[in-house]
Amino acid sequence: MTLLSLTAMQTKIGQYAVLHDVGFDVPEGGVFVLLGRNGAGKTTTLRSIMGLWSPSPGSVHFDGQDITRMHTADIARMGIAYVPENMGIFGTLTVDENLVLATARGRIDPARLKRIHALFPALERFRDKQAWSLSGGQKQMLSVARAIIEPRRLILIDEPTKGLAPAIVDAMAEAFREIAQDATILLVEQNFNFARTLGRDMAVIDDGRVVHRGSMADFAADAALQDRLLGLAM
């Protein structure tokens, strides 16, 4: 079943046309990977889904419902979470306070907190520490944890491995596999080795257009295609 469907999205930022033609379907379950060179329009695509930019023309359907013109808070309430590239955490608040603020009613379900602590033990160890004092990897974990503090159907994650040490990247991959057991992840990545182990389906954006859609297995097996579409960016 298709969970998210983007159709011929064009997004302008001010007078500048960033997305010219972005369309792809994300099936429910597992990890869908969106690849592309720097500046191709990946972040703009995620922000357009979240209602932070407004595509026109073009449409975004989630679970069969047209969400193109909905407000971001209403889109979030439908069960879509966004982990932005800058992580969106509050540095002067503690780890636990950051999690509470990500809930709708200011109350954390203990079972979900337990699951988060099992996924990211550092967040339990440092629960009373201010977020600014965490390492880069721990901040990223907190950012992902905020996205799953309540049940979500779709989680948009923007370049989560940027600047992280290989051991942390492995832990993140493990966590994403677990999260994708009962949610769908739309992952934007530059780290192809990370993305290829996680993704089932994928698309490539170039200069604001989707230039390829298919299975990750086929794409990973085609070095010439990778080179043509992603060049040295990978």
Ligand SMILES: Nc1ncnc2c1ncn2[C@@H]1O[C@H](COP(=O)(O)OP(=O)(O)OP(=O)(O)O)[C@@H](O)[C@H]1O
């Ligand atoms: N707020 C903005 N104002 C003007 N131009 C913008 C803005 N945000 C993005 N752009 C431009 O839109 C294009 C696409 O940016 P976007 O961040 O979506 O790309 P990306 O594929 O996510 O790249 P990266 O991997 O570098 O994050 C780029 O040329 C960028 O400079």
